[in-house]
Amino acid sequence: PAFRDFTYTFNLKPLAQSDSDTVQTIIQFFKVNSAPRQLAGNLMRIYELPKLFGISYHGRNGPMKHMNKIAKCALTNVSVVYGGDNFSVFSENSAPVQVDLTLQFKEVQLLAESDMKDGY
Numbered sequence: 001p002a003f004r005d006f007t008y009t010f011n012l013k014p015l016a017q018s019d020s021d022t023v024q025t026i027i028q029f030f031k032v033n034s035a036p037r038q039l040a041g042n043l044m045r046i047y048e049l050p051k052l053f054g055i056s057y058h059g060r061n062g063p064m065k066h067m068n069k070i071a072k073c074a075l076t077n078v079s080v081v082y083g084g085d086n087f088s089v090f091s092e093n094s095a096p097v098q099v100d101l102t103l104q105f106k107e108v109q110l111l112a113e114s115d116m117k118d119g120y
Contacts, residue, residue, distance in 0.1 A: 006105045020095035034075035069120045073105035
């Protein structure tokens with residue numbers, strides 16, 4: 001048995017200043033919640049596990065039955081590329097016109113045959 005990996009890539013293209021601010025908030029959320037919190041100080045480094053994410057697929061009518069279920073996941077990598085293929089920014093605020101966000105998750109629960117029969 002092995003832990004499954006899931007990778008999602010989003011191409012975010014803000015159209016206004018408020019959209020750029022929202023994109024920055026989204027990136028900050030994933031960066032902060034993928035990192036462990038340091039509990040102890042200088043001589044010993046003790047970390048709390050990072051937050052876990054619940055991932056599910058939804059359509060207009062709720063959860064999608066034909067997609068695999070996913071157990072709780074840790075966010076193992078956050079990759080951000082600013083500006084697209086040809087780096088470009090808005091003239092009024094220098095915010096990038098495109099942000100490519102890639103999130104890599106790893107399940108933290110080993111799944112058994114019974115889990116697979118339940119749709120995982």
